[in-house]
Amino acid sequence: MIDTPLWTPDALEAATGGRLHGAPRAITGASIDTRTLQPGDLFFAIAGETRDGHDFVPAALARGAGAAVVAQARAADFAGTGPVLAVPGASDDPVLDAMRRVGLAARARTGAAIVAVTGSVGKTGTKEALRHVLAAQGPTHASVASYNNHWGVPLTLARMPAASRFGVFEIGMNHAAEILPLTAMVRPDVALVTTIEPVHIEHFRSLSAIADAKGEIFSGLKPGGVAVINRDNPNYPRLLAHAQASRAGRVITFGEHPDADVRANRIVLRPDLSVIDASVMGIPVTYQLGTPGRHVAMNSLGVMAVVHALGADLARASLSLAALKPPVGRGERTVLAIRDGEACLVDESYNANPASIRAALATLAGIETGPRGRRIAVLGDMLELGEAAERHHRELAEPIAANGIDLVFTAGALMRHLFEALPLSCRGVSAATAAELADSLIATLRPGDAVMVKGSNSIRMGRIVEALKARYANDPTQREAALSAAP
Structure with missing residues (x-):
């Protein structure tokens, strides 16, 4: 229960001009989705890819939204429905504005120390690790899931309590210049x-171009801020140049x-x-990390x-990292009860x-298997790889062999x-869709196996995970959750 409202009516009118x-x-929260809306949320009726949020205003108010933010031109449509904040604007989406x-x-009123995270790989896991570590040291606000785009970043800002001590924001991109306006907000x-x-290489001419796009994050740094860069990456000099061209006071x-x-x-x-x-910074620190994997x-x-x-x-922070666990879809482990074993x-x-x-694959290689157990990789298409997509997929045969899959x-x-490209002894089943693989995989698993499932979002590899949990999860709570999530 939030004792202090997230936003007062006067503050909302002043911020939006509505x-x-x-x-x-x-107002205790903010939402753009009636499926996850909580009572007290401020519902923003933004235009989605396929539906207009204004279509869901009555449902949002019926579910207890504190108020709905609507375009001024549509305000009359909701007379008598419930409280609405009518906002002006001539753009295609005045509510998003x-x-x-x-x-x-929200950014202007907070005294929180703000962190922004981007990168081709690991940004969500790193954001979650920062949330976990900093929350032990003060009130911490952070992005939900991967809310890192043109609507996710402002929504996360809008949800930030004024009393936060730390704020952690994930910022993503698919194309050049997408990070610039987001880091300027944060x-x-x-x-x-x-x-x-x-990653997203089909939209870029080279890895250097991806580095330039990621380096945009430093342009939003407050004067004297700190840029943190991976020294091992071949594109370190390029990222360093972006940091040095920014208002950063130093680079770590x-x-x-x-x-x-x-x-x-x-x-x-x-x-x-x-x-x-x-x-x-010269200080010896030894710590245990509760999440396995060299990349982590x-x-x-x-x-x-x-x-x-x-x-x-x-x-x-060192003590907190020992209790860090991987989030769902990013390394979460589940014990499966299969016949007389696990x-x-x-x-x-x-x-x-x-x-x-x-x-x-390297993490899977480190998992201990049972006496007759096997290491099984279940892989879905990797998207947005451009003309080299076929080659990138074939080349996975090398780490599969090297890691003993x-x-x-x-x-x-x-x-x-x-x-x-795999030897016949290594081939399980190849299917057009993830849904077609589930039954074959279920029939193949035996006690002692370790199975890892991975693929691009739109391939829906999560359906395989849910099918395995629904059938075999040792934890009844996980099994029931999987059954309810199954299509």
Whole structure:
């Protein structure tokens, strides 16, 4: 229960230039989706890809929205329906413009230290790690899921309580110049780039162009702010140039490079965790990371760099990282009860690109299997790879062999190129869609197996995860949740 309203009527009218019709309920949150709207949320009726949010205003108010933000030209349509904030504007979406203005007002009123995170791989996991670590040191507000685009960033800002001590914002992009307006809204005190990899490469001429697009995040830094950069990445010099051209007061680097400011001296990888022996600006720090995987360990160095830049407590951050667990779709593990034994499911279904699949395969290789257990990779198409897409898929055969993966199932036309590049002994089943794979995989699993599921969002690899949980999850709560989520 929030005691202090997130927004007062006067503050909303001042921020948007709009006018309230009807008495709003206490505003305790913000939403653009009636499916997840909570009582007290301010509902922004923005125009979606297929539907206009104005179509859902009556439903939002009926579900207890504090008020609905609507275009001034549509306000009369909702007379008597409930409280609405009518906002002016001549753009295609005046409500989205109003949400941006509310976001800017939230940024202007807060005294929180703000962090912005981007990168080709690992930005959501790093954002969640920062949320976890900083929440132990003060009220922390952060992006939900991957709310990192033109509507996700202003919505996250609009939701930020004035009393927050820390704010953590994920900023994403598919094309050049998309980060510029978002980082200008967030105005971070610290901006972090995790790494540069060939993600969304079909929209760019080169990896250097992706680095330039990610480097845009530094343009929004407050004067004297801190840029945090991966020292190990080949595009480090390019990112450094962007940071030096910004208003950053200093640059902090992280990685295994001998010149990194936050340097891993030794990383011990175990099936369920990692141990990192590091130097943070010359200070020896050893910590345990509750989430396994070398890529996660490397990003944890970026987390420690941000903690240092904020002046937060490194020792407390080290303790917090031990309790860090992977979120759903990004490494979450589930014990599957199969006949008279157990198997391990690793859910990496949220998204995929060449770098993240290689990292997931390496993590799968470190999982202990039973006496007759196998390591099974279930992979869906990687999208937005441009003309080199077929090659990127075929080349996954090398890390599959190097990591000792026993069996591979694939979904999608692009992953078919990988499937055909594998030795016959390694081939499971190849199907056109993820839904077609579930039954074959269920029939194949046996006690002792470790199975990892990964693919681009639109391939819907999460359906396979839900099918496995619904059939085999050892935890009744997980099994019931999977059954309710199953299509």
